[in-house]
Amino acid sequence: MPRAGLTPERVVRVAADVADETGLERLTLATVAKRCGVSLPGLYKHVDGLDAVKRGIAMLAVEEMAARLAAAVAGVTGREALAELSAAYRGYAAAHPGRYAASVRAPAPGDAEHEAVSDRAIAVIASAFRGYRLEGGDLVHAIRMWRIACHGFASLERAAAFGLPESLDETFARIIDALDESFRS
């Protein structure tokens, strides 16, 4: 009975990869266990069940996204920061659909650990918007509008909801324009 050397982090990472490959809704602990080289119940020594794994994927994804977004806006401001931030968001969602889908679910109320990584990500976005000099409620609304636009785009892009030949990049660019215009007034 050789030990597989598993840890909760490793299990979540494998699960995240499976989710990216097969879609979050088809993620199964059986597949994760197989890929970890362990029996299905063996996973429960490291992880509390499927829901806990999904929460883990969500936190992993938010952390990864926050890092990429931060890198994307390093050294730029204003409209350029908005464009880079959005492109990084779109890119991550497209490259990691399973992780991304998990990341959308908000932290459960009282889940301090999850809320912490979520807050860090929001801080990255807020600092990327500094060039617009938005204050208080204006900043909150701006962050919401940006996230709504990026999530809507990523979500519908993945759902293959755009059949027509018009360029998706062009649609994306127009959204950035509209947001930039709105944040400026």
Added chain:
Amino acid sequence: MPRAGLTPERVVRVAADVADETGLERLTLATVAKRCGVSLPGLYKHVDGLDAVKRGIAMLAVEEMAARLAAAVAGVTGREALAELSAAYRGYAAAHPGRYAASVRAPAPGDAEHEAVSDRAIAVIASAFRGYRLEGGDLVHAIRMWRIACHGFASLERAAAFGLPESLDETFARIIDALDESFRS
């Protein structure tokens, strides 16, 4: 052995109600069968399995939404039409989360029946935008932008992604403003 008087439409309707109550991802044929007063395998005399039921819910939802959107924009144009259309979209998604979630998935390629109801809904939206006098690609991009914004909003509103006390109605109004501004230029 009394007949239950089921039809495919009735099964889909019951399933849609269950989806609204419990969430699409928790929709189960077992629940639907119970509510129809029939054994689980009995459903298969009317319906081809869970995926087919979800497709049915999607088509039902798109039809219902198209009807409500059309009613909402009857007799108005321009900015007012945009606002009414968006409010109706948001309202439907909030009132029927299961139906709405099913409706997001695009028709499978070659699924003419599904594509037909989808096209009818798009036609409603296009006619609501007539006041902006958009042509060709501009209209396509405008419809995409609108749907992205509405879907992003509805999706995140349901995911409880907005913890802060700022008014969601205010965020929604600002999105309408931004779209209206963008469509005008």
Added chain:
DNA sequence: AACTTCAAGTTAATAGCACTAACCTGAAAA
């Protein structure tokens, strides 16, 4: 070096799900 302990595994068992197959039956059509 021998002993103890316990984390990390195992197999077995339960329960819920989708789906298939084989059967039954009553009401309408011939």
Added chain:
DNA sequence: TTTTCAGGTTAGTGCTATTAACTTGAAGTT
């Protein structure tokens, strides 16, 4: 009156998550 078949049934398969009870090997203790 007989036949047919749509609309049901129960039984069975295979997948899933989860719990329980058992085993084992590696690390620490004496």
